[in-house]
Amino acid sequence: MSKSPNIFIPALGGTALIIGLAYGIASRDYGAGKIEILETRVQQVEAQASVASEKASAESERAAELEQMIAEVQAAAAERVSSEADLTTPAPRTGGSYGIGRAAHSEEIAVWDVDVLPNGRGLPVGSGNAFDGEEIFADKCASCHGDFAEGVDNWPVLAGGFDTLADEDPVKTVGSYWPYLSTAYDYIYRSMPFGEAGTLTPDETYAIVAYILYSNDLIDDEFDLSQANLGSFEMHNKDGFVVDDRPEQEYAKWREEPCMENCKEEVHVTMRSVFLVETPPESGSNSVMNHASAEGLPSFTSEGPSFIPVAVAKPTKQDEANAAPAVQETETEDEGVDLIAAGKKVFRKCQACHKVGDGAKNASGPQLNGLVGRTMGSTDDFKYSGVFLAAMEEGRVWDEAALAEFLAKPKSYMKGTKMAFSGLKKEADITAVTEYLKSFGE
Amino acid sequence: MDEMFKPSRRSFLRGSAAVAVGSAAGAAAAEGPDPLIADLQDWASYTGVGVDETPYGMPISFESHVVRRNVEWLTASPISSINFTPIHALDGTITPQGCAFERHHSGAIELSKQDYRLMINGLVDKPLVFTYDDIERLPRENHVYFCECAANTGMEWAGAQLNGAQFTHGMIHNMEYTGVPLRTLLSEAGADTSSDKWVYVEGADASSNGRSIPMEKALDDVLVAFKANGEALRMEHGYPVRLVVPGWEGNMWVKWLRRIEVTDMAVESREETSKYTDVYENGMARKWTWVMDAKSVITSPSPQMPIKHGPGQMVISGLAWSGHGQITRVDVSKDGGITWETARLGKQGDTKALTRFYLDTQWDGKPMLLQARAIDDTGYVQPTKGQLRERRGENSVYHNNCIQTWYVDAEGNAENVEVS
CATH class of the missing domain: 1.10.760.10 (Cytochrome c-like domain)
Known part of the structure; x- marks a missing residue:
């Protein structure tokens, strides 16, 4: 807004220039005839100057008016902000209904x-x-x-x-x-x-x-x-719970203005991190035990640390490793890729119990690397059910046909299996998950 | 990636020479001209990557270590598990969705908007079913809120355990949500909203995680959200619709929200009895501890963020938050709590959202015991671990909002410690 009066400076300056010029011309002695002409011109110029001056004054009044308007708008905005009546109001609180959504069927609610x-x-x-x-x-x-x-x-x-x-x-x-x-x-x-x-x-x-x-x-x-007696069955720990008691026990007490200086005489480290956690560039983390003892660390007073420990070798060089860009795996573009991708999705039904890939271990179910071609019940250290141990004795091997039959109806193909899974209903899913499993070798 | 962007062996050697000089004496004191300035670099000469190379961009390869990470042995299976936000490497307050921590009870599911249904039933005049499109027709709001798992810092009840702010404090994220107030949906169904009623909420995934929320909170600030940080929720955060329960423990922020039931009592589901309850020293347990109390942590320096520049001017930075409201002040100590200095807040945080703090300070190169202490607008002061243990014993799992200590050695390396 301070800029707006400047707009009028050229107009005012121009007027002054014209007046100055007029008087300069009038002061010269060119004889009576010319004086008359000049007087006329002086009058004309004076008239022009007066018009220009009127214009300038009107314009400056307009500028003042505009400034006034700006001030008013700003004052109104400031008032809105201070009264918190800004435009960022919450969504309207409805007393009634927008009529959106449909009635739920009782069968739906029951499910x-x-x-x-x-x-x-x-x-x-x-x-x-x-x-x-x-x-x-x-x-x-x-x-x-x-x-x-x-x-x-x-x-x-x-x-x-x-x-x-x-x-x-x-x-x-x-x-x-x-x-x-x-x-x-x-x-x-x-x-x-x-x-x-x-x-x-x-x-x-x-x-x-x-x-x-x-x-x-x-x-x-x-x-x-x-349904008749479950709700009234009394559990051993039925009286073992209290409702959140922080308001009385904690909030009421932990509100004092805290200490800022000389809050303690001395501070020492009582425990160091049990684990050092390495962060490999790809993902996840590796925890290793920290064998350093708290005694190697200084205690602190308001004077600072009691001593400065001699530097020891750093536990990891993770920062350098982190800076290395991740290696991109290249996928061969054969038609198996789509099936494998589809199989990966199907495998979600299995992954709660079965692991595949690098370092896959037995979980609730045996790990499945190199499954196709493997002897049934042959994974080390997995506690198989009897039917699988028998299959191993017989030397039965997981080929694609056996796998397809098993995956379709696990409990009828392997009567007595511990596997709780009820089977894959779609043949396409069986084909896809088999391809997916085949993509993990030994 | 464009061939031209692969650094040549020569430029790699030049680059590493410059780094060596820089870390030894500081770039300003380097002898002779810096080859990174004096020599023409490939990137200043050849053209770069064109538009559409990545229609949805990922962080540059140099930042590929800034990712969510899990600690495998914490849980039985990654399907029912948690990972941690790399808070040590972030600044400001907004957590990008792609690195915001995940916690699933039966894995993250792919549920499309077309297949999405939300039922509201129970003590209502009109039980209703909404589609995703229905929800987008209702008046919506924008709010920034933190979501913290009640088990964040839970390992540390047993003493200093995991070495890194990501692992001790990374079960938290902070996003700008767009959503419809829950009270709008309750009103739409003609719910009984008297103060002794409860709202039971349930997810569509196989765990169908369910929690009971008292009516007062349900009518206050709970959102049925469908966008975070301007874009659709990520699958792992409950796409297409999740519940946002500001300031309250993350387990209540039900993902893939499928059902809202108005009831006359708490359901006392598994997640509000056998889990998310804390046992005191005498064997009694407390329940319904929903609010996340004021808490703070220094994110840098920290074990994953050592001081690399040597003594002199430095920035100590961290995050503070409170489920009760706004953070009004954060104090920082460099000597384990003997002396405190009040830090500068990056900007006044929103209520129930992360606030960034900075202490611009000089490091004398001597060891430090770094701590931060948050104060919120109720006047609550973040407690020490000692105060918490004295009150609750050591058998709690959840709600550990103690003051965290990092020991920084003379080399600038930081370690998680506990102090007297």
């Missing part, structure tokens, strides 16, 4: 709304006991949770741990920790088995829940668990 409340509301009709549950559990759950719900590897332990909650490492199981049995039914029915969620029937679910209770010594194997 999706299967959650179970702590009092058992939402349980479907059905029942099961631990005797039946044991077999279902062995078939569908034990590969991760163990035959006795004791947990395999890092997978959750479901049984035991009673009276450990106040210990250094509490064992939090369904039996020792879970406050409501409804949670077990709700979770197992909707989210288990891992990789095959949503396939259990209510009766199977009641039986599995009963088996977990049985593994925790909370019922005997003939106890029939059903």
